[in-house]
Amino acid sequence: MTEISQKTKQLATLCFSLFLIRLGFRAFGYDLLYHNPNDPYGISDLIEVALALIYLVSLGLCILHALWILLRNRDRGALEASALLALCAVQWHSYDYLHHLAASLSIP
Structure with a gap:
């Protein structure tokens, strides 16, 4: 496994974990x-x-x-960088809907 793919996996895992932590905090x-x-705001809003x-x-x-990989190492990691950009785009666009869904599932 190259250094680029390991960094890419670590960043993707970090980003996805924080995405799930945000949704989990909102829901539970x-x-x-x-x-x-x-x-108007409480401690939960600040968190x-x-x-x-x-x-x-x-x-x-x-x-x-991902942009660095695409610009510097296009031949080795283009698929990984594209997957990382796709993950970021999907998370960015789905968060608003999932945030409202998590708020509706909230346990009082």
């Missing part, structure tokens, strides 16, 4: 934390924003890594 942890009815920022950084790293 968001409503468990205290929220003052008079405040959700922090998870979103961490996820966006990892998504950006995945995209930059």
Whole structure:
């Protein structure tokens, strides 16, 4: 296994794990934390924003890594880079729908 494919696998795993952690927190942890009815935002909203920022950084790293592979090592890792970009695109476009679905499945 080349160094490029191992880095690609690690970044894809990191990005997908953070994607699932965000959805899992929204479904199972968001409503468990205290929220003052008079405040517009609670601690769970701040945690959700922090998870979103961490996820966006990892998504950006995945995209930059895939573009680097496509520009520098086109012959060796084009399929891996394309798969990584496809994973990022699918996660980006499906998150809004899955976030609302996870919120509706939330356990009070």
